[in-house]
Amino acid sequence: MSVDSVFVHKMWVDHELSKMTSSGSIPFPMLSDGGGKVGEIYGVYDPENGVDVRGRFLIDPDGVIQGYEVLSPPVGRNVSESLRQIQAFQAVRESKGTRATPSGWAPGKKMLAPSPALVGKVCDEWKVNMAFD
Numbered sequence: 001m002s003v004d005s006v007f008v009h010k011m012w013v014d015h016e017l018s019k020m021t022s023s024g025s026i027p028f029p030m031l032s033d034g035g036g037k038v039g040e041i042y043g044v045y046d047p048e049n050g051v052d053v054r055g056r057f058l059i060d061p062d063g064v065i066q067g068y069e070v071l072s073p074p075v076g077r078n079v080s081e082s083l084r085q086i087q088a089f090q091a092v093r094e095s096k097g098t099r100a101t102p103s104g105w106a107p108g109k110k111m112l113a114p115s116p117a118l119v120g121k122v123c124d125e126w127k128v129n130m131a132f133d
Contacts, residue, residue, distance in 0.1 A: 001031040001038060002052055003045075044070055056082055058089060 004012075009030040018024045036052060039045030044055035056077060058067040066089050071077060088101040091111060099111035102125070112118065112125055 001033050003033050003036050003039065003050060005034060006030075006032050042068075058082075058086060060089065060093065 002009075009032065013026060013030070017026050033039055033052065036045035036047065036050070039052040039055075040047075042055060042057060044052045046053055051073075053070060053073060054075070054077060055070040056068060057065055060066050067085055069077070084106055087107050088105050091105075091107070092099060092101060095111065098113065100114050101109075101111055102122075105111065110125070112122070118125065
């Protein structure tokens with residue numbers, strides 16, 4: 001979502017984004033927030049310049065913000081990391097909160113079982129998921 005019009009979004013998809021994907025399309029809807037009302041709610045609208053700063057909000061099916069990242073305009077986002085975080089939130093939700101994902105977790109990697117028994121042993125469990133070399 002951005003303050004850009006649907007026409008600007010179409011041009012961006014047709015002339016830029018379509019060249020960045022193998023399918024020639026994008027797998028998500030693009031929304032226009034003309035006037036920045038939604039951006040104001042999320043604290044990313046810059047009224048002086050009439051634009052939203054780059055923000056990514058991960059919202060669960062219950063409408064709760066589970067994660068967010070706001071970056072100043074010259075810094076790009078990492079789509080791979082965003083997708084990894086979505087997969088991690090989905091895995092935790094599937095476990096009904098009985099599992100957690102350590103830093104760098106990816107699908108297929110071991111999840112942690114938070115409990116008092118894990119205290120002081122996180123590093124032992126975490127090493128299975130991470131390479132510190």
